[in-house]
Each structure stands twice: as C-alpha cells, then as structure tokens.
Amino acid sequence: xxxxGIELGxxxxxxxxxxxxxxxxxxxxxxxxxxxxxxxxxxxxxxxWTGLRAAYADLCVNYQATTDTPQSVDGIGVxxxxxxxxxxxxxxxLLVPFRTWRNTNTGPAAxxxxxxxxxxxxxxWSVAHLFQAVVNNEPHVPHIAFMTTLAGYVHWQLxxxxxxxxxxxSGMFPVAGGTWDAARxxxxxxMLDETQTPAKLxxxxxxxxxxxxxxxxxxxxxAKLLDPTGALQPGIPLCPPEGDAGTGMxxxxxxxxxxxxxxxxxxxxxxxxxxxPLGQLHTEIDLVxxxxxDPVAMVHCNNGASEIDAWAGVFSxxxxxxxxxxxxxxxxxxxxNSALDGEPDGGGLLAYNYLAGEPVTxxxxxxxxxxxxxxxxxxxxxxxxxxxxxxxxxxxxxMRILATEGVSIDAMFAHGGVFKTxxxxxxxxxxxxxxxxxxxxxxxEGGAWGMAVLAAxxxxxxxxxxxxxxxxxxxxxxxxxxxxxEATDVAGFKTFLAAFEAGLPIEAAAAAKEQQ
Numbered sequence: 001x002x003x004x005g006i007e008l009g010x011x012x013x014x015x016x017x018x019x020x021x022x023x024x025x026x027x028x029x030x031x032x033x034x035x036x037x038x039x040x041x042x043x044x045x046x047x048x049w050t051g052l053r054a055a056y057a058d059l060c061v062n063y064q065a066t067t068d069t070p071q072s073v074d075g076i077g078v079x080x081x082x083x084x085x086x087x088x089x090x091x092x093x094l095l096v097p098f099r100t101w102r103n104t105n106t107g108p109a110a111x112x113x114x115x116x117x118x119x120x121x122x123x124x125w126s127v128a129h130l131f132q133a134v135v136n137n138e139p140h141v142p143h144i145a146f147m148t149t150l151a152g153y154v155h156w157q158l159x160x161x162x163x164x165x166x167x168x169x170s171g172m173f174p175v176a177g178g179t180w181d182a183a184r185x186x187x188x189x190x191m192l193d194e195t196q197t198p199a200k201l202x203x204x205x206x207x208x209x210x211x212x213x214x215x216x217x218x219x220x221x222x223a224k225l226l227d228p229t230g231a232l233q234p235g236i237p238l239c240p241p242e243g244d245a246g247t248g249m250x251x252x253x254x255x256x257x258x259x260x261x262x263x264x265x266x267x268x269x270x271x272x273x274x275x276x277p278l279g280q281l282h283t284e285i286d287l288v289x290x291x292x293x294d295p296v297a298m299v300h301c302n303n304g305a306s307e308i309d310a311w312a313g314v315f316s317x318x319x320x321x322x323x324x325x326x327x328x329x330x331x332x333x334x335x336x337n338s339a340l341d342g343e344p345d346g347g348g349l350l351a352y353n354y355l356a357g358e359p360v361t362x363x364x365x366x367x368x369x370x371x372x373x374x375x376x377x378x379x380x381x382x383x384x385x386x387x388x389x390x391x392x393x394x395x396x397x398x399m400r401i402l403a404t405e406g407v408s409i410d411a412m413f414a415h416g417g418v419f420k421t422x423x424x425x426x427x428x429x430x431x432x433x434x435x436x437x438x439x440x441x442x443x444x445e446g447g448a449w450g451m452a453v454l455a456a457x458x459x460x461x462x463x464x465x466x467x468x469x470x471x472x473x474x475x476x477x478x479x480x481x482x483x484x485x486e487a488t489d490v491a492g493f494k495t496f497l498a499a500f501e502a503g504l505p506i507e508a509a510a511a512a513k514e515q516q
Contacts, residue, residue: 001020001075002072002073003020003022003453003459004076005453006076007448008048010266013030013032014028015027017059018449024449025063027059027449028062030051034102038096042100043098045098073236079151080243081100082151083101084103084149085129086152087130087144089143103129105123110123110128114281119181125172127172127173127201131191134197142197154241159238165243168243169205212458213239215239215240216237217235240291242291245271246450248269249291255273259413263416263446263447266306267302268304269298269395270299270412274296286298299401301398302356303353307351307391308418336424339388339424340427342383345493347379349371352367352507353391354367363511366511369507388428411436413438415439430483435485438481
C-alpha cells in the first residue's frame with residue numbers, strides 16, 4: 001500500500017509518498033511565495049494549483065527514478081498552513097483574495113471575540129478575520145455562504161466535501177466535544193446578528209471530523225486538478241484535512257498528554273498536549289486540538305526561519321561571485337555548523353527575525369534587524385548563532401507562560417528544515433526551552449510526511465487510537481536523536497534573551513519610523 005501526503009507550507013508545497021509502514025518512498029517540493037494584495041498577505045489560488053501539480057509531477061518523477069514498480073495511491077491526505085480566511089459565495093466563487101495567518105489587521109475583532117467568548121481568539125484565527133470584515137463593513141460579507149482554511153479548500157476541490165480535521169478546525173473557531181463549541185457558537189452568532197450580518201456560523205463553517213474518519217474520495221475533477229495527465233484515478237479515499245500544527249504533532253509522535261513538539265519554518269510554534277485545562281486565559285497561548293481532539297496549548301510565533309533563509313541567500317550569492325559553486329544545503333550546513341563555534345550569547349550581537357508583526361511580543365508590524373554595540377564581537381560564528389537564537393527567542397518568551405501554569409513536558413520533539421543540519425538548531429532549541437529535544441529521521445520531511453501517516457492511519461488503524469498506531473506501527477523502530485540542554489548554552493541563551501526582550505523597543509521604533 002502507498003499513501004500520499006501533501007502540505008502547503010508558507011514557502012514550499014511538499015508531497016511525500018510512503019509505503020504501508022510509513023517509510024518514505026519519494027518526496028518533492030515546489031517553492032512559492034506570498035504577496036501583499038490590497039494591503040494583506042495572500043496567495044493566489046491559481047498558484048495553489050500550479051504548485052500542487054508541479055509538486056505531484058516531480059514526486060512521480062522522483063518515485064519512478066528509484067523503482068520500476070508501477071505507482072499506486074491507496075490514500076491521500078491534504079494539510080496546509082492553519083487559520084486565515086477563504087470565503088465563498090453561494091456559487092462557490094471566492095469573494096476576496098485568500099487572507100493568510102500572517103496578517104495582523106484583525107486586532108479589534110480578536111479582542112472583542114476573546115472578551116465575549118471568554119476564550120483566547122488570536123488574530124490569525126478564521127473567525128477573527130470574519131468579524132474584522134464585519135467591523136470594516138466590507139461589501140462581500142452579506143454574500144458569504146462558506147468559509148474554510150487552505151487545507152479545507154484543497155480537500156473540498158479534490159473531493160467535493162466541505163469538511164475539516166478537528167486540529168485545523170480548532171484554529172478557525174473553538175471546538176468542544178468533537179465539533180464546534182455550541183455555547184460559544186451561539187454567543188458569536190448573537191454578535192453577528194447584532195450587526196445585521198445574514199451569515200449563520202453553523203451553516204458557513206465546514207463539518208468537523210476526527211483523525212481516522214472517512215472524509216470523501218477523489219473525484220474525477222479532483223484527480224485532473226492534481227494530475228492533468230490522467231494517470232491518477234478517481235475513487236481514492238482521503239482522510240480529514242489537517243493544519244500544519246496537527247501534522248507536526250503526528251510527524252513527531254507527540255499526540256499524547258505531556259508530550260510536545262516544535263515546528264520550525266516560516267513561522268515557529270510549540271504544541272504541548274495538556275493533562276488538564278490551563279488555570280486562566282492567556283492571550284499569548286492558543287488552545288487548539290490534536291487530530292483526535294485532545295486539548296493542546298500552542299505558542300505560535302509569526303516569524304521563524306525566513307531571516308535565516310535570506311542571509312543564506314546572501315552568502316550563496318557571495319560564493320557564486322567568488323566562483324565557488326555550492327548547493328543551498330551546502331550553504332546552510334556551513335552557516336549552521338559555524339554557529340557551534342560562536343560564543344554562548346552570540347558575542348553580544350542582537351537580531352530580530354520579524355518580517356511580520358508578532359502578537360506574542362505585542363508588535364503589529366515587523367522589520368528584520370541586526371543590532372550590535374561597538375564592543376560586540378561580529379564574526380561568522382557569532383552571527384550564525386545569533387540568527388538561530390533569534391528564531392527561537394520569541395518562542396522561549398511564550399513558553400515561559402506555560403511554565404507559570406505548571407505544565408509538565410516529558411518529551412519535546414522538533415521538526416522542520418532548520419533541524420536538517422545535525423545537532424545545531426536542536427542543541428540551541430534545547431537551551432532555549434531548557435528541556436531535552438528529540439529529532440527523528442523525518443524531521444526535514446515535516447508535515448507532508450505527517451499527513452501521509454494520517455492517510456495511512458485512516459486506512460489501517462483497525463480501531464486503534466492514533467497514539468497507539470504511531471507508537472506501535474510508525475515509530476516503534478524509528479531512529480531518533482535526543483540532546484539535553486548544556487549548561488553553557490542555557491546561560492548564553494538567557495543572556496541573549498534578556499537583551500532580546502530589552503531591545504524590543506528598537507524593533508517597535510523601526511516599524512513605527514517607516515510608517516511615518
């Protein structure tokens with residue numbers, strides 16, 4: 001048996017094909033970029049399908065290069081970046097360009113919803129985008145017949161089913177008891193009714209499903225969308241579509257209470273599966289769900305590794321001008337390994353990876369910055385170490401809140417491209433969070449592999465829980481590496497983080513100056 005996992009991330013659309021034991025048979029990726037449309041971060045839906053077709057075509061080529069066995073697909077799973085706003089009218093036409101999680105224009109709506117619902121509604125959440133459109137009296141609002149996430153949209157186009165996995169759904173609106181939270185849905189509906197908005201939340205939201213439940217099959221039109229050659233046949237079952245948070249939990253075997261994971265990409269977030277509810281509401285903490293509906297505390301930071309990518313590009317261009325040919329992986333390997341030779345605190349350098357606003361630190365806009373004092377030690381190792389530490393700094397600030405709540409973590413797993421270079425980012429993340437961090441062989445494959453696992457689970461679980469299926473079937477013989485925090489790294493990161501936090505007014509001033 002073979003299963004296809006697809007994930008539409010912020011910078012790459014990835015596809016992974018696995019066998020019945022969830023071992024990777026082939027993978028591919030397609031690079032894409034968001035753009036500003038009408039002042040908001042967006043992706044074109046044409047680019048969605050262009051990217052999906054390219055990633056799937058490359059996957060087929062890569063698979064055929066490694067085996068003579070005819071390709072077959074027994075199950076498909078679709079994942080994508082969570083949250084955001086895709087609104088459609090009764091004719092299934094997109095009403096406004098896709099508004100992504102990255103936008104920070106929904107502050108008034110998010111605050112009003114949080115107060116009314118007694119539940120943290122971050123600016124990224126779909127319901128915050130909807131209510132902000134209502135507050136702004138946008139002309140498309142009366143015509144909304146359906147709203148969903150990016151994963152839900154792709155799944156809908158492939159199957160005709162307007163459904164969503166509970167993990168992704170929990171980033172649209174609060175859920176309880178395996179579906180939308182009825183009491184909070186009624187409160188939010190009353191708020192809509194008071195504005196004379198005709199939309200009925202219960203009608204325009206997708207149906208919520210748990211991992212393992214059937215979620216439709218690939219239609220003939222859906223097969224052509226993904227593979228115009230006609231080789232991919234309709235009738236293939238799809239599992240519930242999920243968000244990148246849920247696939248990150250699956251990819252790291254972190255779906256049981258007291259486990260957690262860190263997913264590092266364009267954004268970076270930590271997920272901790274809770275034993276009990278938090279004692280109080282924290283606007284820095286999202287409360288979401290695992291793909292099977294267990295409660296999760298999520299510390300989400302809008303800004304992750306993009307600034308590292310940008311600087312790696314500069315060094316790659318410099319190497320090319322020297323006449324040195326090197327791959328992107330080669331540049332990252334040199335840059336990351338040099339960080340281990342840096343001083344524990346980065347030599348007094350200070351960097352902010354804020355390309356976008358950052359709600360965790362209360363900043364509506366971001367400006368990437370590198371700051372140093374005259375006596376800072378600027379060299380490649382310190383520079384590289386500072387870049388990596390800056391990508392974990394905001395996450396560390398958010399995780400301090402969970403520590404005050406007494407949340408216990410037995411195991412923290414990490415995945416994402418930054419962990420591809422052995423030991424480096426893993427070691428610095430362990431220092432930042434002061435917990436052991438485990439990375440597996442599939443760390444760089446990330447959510448696309450996790451989505452393929454969910455597709456396999458839907459076909460093969462035989463009634464087993466997702467936690468048992470992962471432990472016994474997927475990760476029983478998995479090769480992992482765990483690094484415990486080193487005292488010098490912890491002390492150095494604390495020094496860096498104190499400077500990072502104290503220097504936040506510099507970041508705020510930079511954004512404010514450019515707006516004037």
